[in-house]
Amino acid sequence: MRREEEILVGLLLDEECQLTLGELSRACRVHAEWIVELVEQGIIEPRGDDLCHWRFSGSSLGRVMRVQRLQHDLGVNLAGAALALELLDEIRRLRNRLSIIDREL
Amino acid sequence: MQYKDYYAVMGVDKGAAQDEIKRAYRRLARKYHPDVSKETDAEKHFKEVGEAYEVLKDPEKRAAYDQLGANWKAGQDFRPPPDWDAGFEFSGGGFTDGDASQYSDFFESLFGQGFGSAFRSSQRGGGGFHAPGQDHHAKVLIDLEDAFHGATRSITLHAPELDPRGHMITRERTLNVRIPKGVRQGQQIRLAGQGAPGIGRGAAGDLYLEIEFRPHPLYRVDGRDIYLDLPVSPWEAALGAKVKLPTPAGVIDLTIPAGSNSGRKLRLKGRGIPAASSGDLYAVLQIALPPADNAKANELYRKMAEELAFNPRAGLGV
Numbered sequence: 107m108r109r110e111e112e113i114l115v116g117l118l119l120d121e122e123c124q125l126t127l128g129e130l131s132r133a134c135r136v137h138a139e140w141i142v143e144l145v146e147q148g149i150i151e152p153r154g155d156d157l158c159h160w161r162f163s164g165s166s167l168g169r170v171m172r173v174q175r176l177q178h179d180l181g182v183n184l185a186g187a188a189l190a191l192e193l194l195d196e197i198r199r200l201r202n203r204l205s206i207i208d209r210e211l
Numbered sequence: 212m213q214y215k216d217y218y219a220v221m222g223v224d225k226g227a228a229q230d231e232i233k234r235a236y237r238r239l240a241r242k243y244h245p246d247v248s249k250e251t252d253a254e255k256h257f258k259e260v261g262e263a264y265e266v267l268k269d270p271e272k273r274a275a276y277d278q279l280g281a282n283w284k285a286g287q288d289f290r291p292p293p294d295w296d297a298g299f300e301f302s303g304g305g306f307t308d309g310d311a312s313q314y315s316d317f318f319e320s321l322f323g324q325g326f327g328s329a330f331r332s333s334q335r336g337g338g339g340f341h342a343p344g345q346d347h348h349a350k351v352l353i354d355l356e357d358a359f360h361g362a363t364r365s366i367t368l369h370a371p372e373l374d375p376r377g378h379m380i381t382r383e384r385t386l387n388v389r390i391p392k393g394v395r396q397g398q399q400i401r402l403a404g405q406g407a408p409g410i411g412r413g414a415a416g417d418l419y420l421e422i423e424f425r426p427h428p429l430y431r432v433d434g435r436d437i438y439l440d441l442p443v444s445p446w447e448a449a450l451g452a453k454v455k456l457p458t459p460a461g462v463i464d465l466t467i468p469a470g471s472n473s474g475r476k477l478r479l480k481g482r483g484i485p486a487a488s489s490g491d492l493y494a495v496l497q498i499a500l501p502p503a504d505n506a507k508a509n510e511l512y513r514k515m516a517e518e519l520a521f522n523p524r525a526g527l528g529v
Contacts, residue, residue, distance in 0.1 A: 111387065113363055114387060114389065115389045116403075116420065117401045118393075118394060118398060118400050119398060119400070120393075120394075120398055122487065133417065164398075164399070165398075167399070168399050176247075179240055179257075180237075180247075181237070194247065203433070205431060206431045206438050
């Protein structure tokens with residue numbers, strides 16, 4: 107089969123997708139310690155009691171990468187990045203609601 | 212190749228102090244950061260600003276750039292003069308901490324090859340330099356219906372890449388990607404190893420596809436929930452009726468309860484985007500008035516006016 111005709115099946119990063127601490131840090135190319143810091147800041151919330159049994163949802167991966175970019179590009183610290191993420195999520199929710207309401211009026 | 216006016220990109224004078232340039236960069240970076248900005252072309256602007264700052268923040272690169280002369284205009288066709296960087300000493304050399312592959316040909320021609328040697332030798336030295344390839348990010352536009360049934364999308368990526376001689380080239384490749392059933396707006400699909408190739412024995416980067424729904428003429432999407440405006444006649448709303456309702460999965464029958472008003476939301480559980488816990492579909496009732504454009508219709512409206520004691524403004528106290 108030619109390469110162009112191959113159909114790639116990726117990993118959908120949703121709630122059902124469960125990543126271990128190792129998988130998450132490898133995918134984001136950061137130290138596990140840094141992920142632990144993000145958990146302590148409440149930026150991402152794993153399921154499971156202790157570090158070895160932590161499982162992160164797929165959406166955590168996007169959050170970790172956004173924090174990386176915000177830190178690297180804008181020089182914000184972790185607490186600032188956490189705040190920015192929450193505000194950005196809220197803005198996205200509101201914008202979406204607004205687009206639904208706009209059409210209802 | 213087009214000349215780039217880095218001072219104009221940063222919105223500062225040619226004589227701007229380093230502090231001023233740094234402040235301008237911080238402000239523009241916040242404004243155009245793709246994770247933050249809603250500006251159109253935010254990513255393009257952000258890259259331009261990053262490239263301009265990469266040159267202007269470094270006194271050596273800035274001096275070399277200034278030396279090109281003040282007569283160039285942005286967009287003008289540009290070739291670097293031969294030996295243009297002669298007489299400058301470059302300590303760091305080449306790209307610094309920026310993301311080199313994102314920069315323009317203009318930058319590349321000035322600072323990519325002849326400029327210092329550290330970068331090139333690390334690329335071509337062969338002797339034991341390994342680095343993982345970069346992750347790539349792309350958006351993939353799908354229709355709402357694709358989220359219901361799953362789909363295969365063919366996407367074309369244009370990735371800048373260094374050839375074996377250290378030159379920047381753009382490689383085009385097409386991938387066929389499975390879009391799984393149940394995806395939502397903004398979710399990502401990770402394709403391991405489909406990013407930029409690694410350097411040396413470094414592993415290839417990953418490709419992240421962000422799902423974006425094309426605007427739909429009928430439906431609005433909120434997470435897994437779907438909203439649809441459903442026009443009904445005054446008598447269907449008042450008396451109740453069974454009407455046809457289009458859903459992304461096909462037409463269904465919906466019962467309108469008697470006494471419904473405009474704006475009422477009727478929830479159809481589980482008719483949203485399918486998942487372990489599927490979303491819901493909301494039909495938002497819109498009462499559509501028949502036009503009073505003939506004698507018969509006029510007579511009916513007049514009869515309603517006479518026989519229904521109805522004041523729509525009772526709530527306003529008038």
